[in-house]
Amino acid sequence: MRRAEIRFRDGGYLMDTFGAYPQSVVIVGASHAGVAAATELRNAGYESEIILVGEEEGMPYHRPHLSKDCLAGEMPAPKPIRPESFYDERMITLRLGTCVTGIDRRAKTLFLAEGGRLSYGVLILATGASARSLPAVLQGAERAAILRDKSDWEALSNALLDKASLAVIGGGLIGLEVAAAARERGLSVTVVEAAPRLMMRTLYPEIAAYVLxxxxxxxxxIRLGVTVAGVTEQGLTLGDGSKVDADLVLSSVGSEPRTDLATAAGLPCSNGVDTDACGRTADPSIFAIGDCAHWDHQGASTRHESVAATQFQARAIAAALTGKSAPVQIPFRLWSFQGKLRLQMSGQVLPDAETRIEQLEENSFLLRAFQDGNLIAIQALNAPRSFIAAIGELESGLTDRMTA
Known part of the structure; x- marks a missing residue:
């Protein structure tokens, strides 16, 4: 038996006891997180069987483009994450159009909707997240469209073809991307946001004000600090009594991690499936990754919804399963295209941070945020080169503090 001992920067230890490798790895969820996990396992030299299980029939595709290029009409359909030949070459078995309904942890077996079963040596949950529902007490909530997957995009894109106006509930990243795309298509657009500023969780006030x-x-x-009281056939009724006329309503009020399988299997879940710094759950044979995972990162547990976070998590899981050193933790990056606006963000958004903003050109800005003299975030608007140059400051500073 091989015994691998991995030490993390916080002094904790991960103990693995396997044979050369577990008999097989089964990944439930074939979006970016699942594909990244399978890919990084092979990159790390993992030689045993890898099975990638996905509910959707088609090849795994890039979801971030749904609210960007695809909805704007610049991309006719979301691109596959990898060509089909990639999975064949890497010996990754795809089981698409397959729904997992339960987990027997003791038997290390998955139950499938079609009636079959699938055994695993290690299970990686990459089940993602669902669009957060509007409160059930909200009158007409079921009338609102959502955007989370390819079928949602197809329905929304087709609906916009013969509509003149759109109301978006939520001024976050996806809501604003859809609003910008719809406006470029000539629709009248209204965005209703309950918070006092746009993208409050991801943007500092100075950048948010310019985006507004x-x-x-x-x-x-755009209406800030306003709640929605109801969704009607004519649009929205707001909490202040006013109305918004709209042919179509989109709800974009965040996401909920898909933890049904984990919860039913008795795994601890808070805002996602709880994991340690290498993605391992309370069951040493089960990991979680991506939008469904409540991940321990940089000493804090949180749920990261970004491609960059998923890539890091995939490398961390692969390292744990192959006995390699864990990857160095760095701040995750996030990006958004909203019409002609190009936003890039990395690091933490804290209410008490000191911010310094630099105007590079007429519509180009770079913001640095500090706490206790330490650089904690970089945000750029229409400044991709400056962002890349500045991100090194953020990442090197964090590495220095972690190794001090």
Missing amino acids: GEHRHKGID
């Missing part, structure tokens, strides 16, 4: 001004300049009606 640009969207309003493009003709998007």
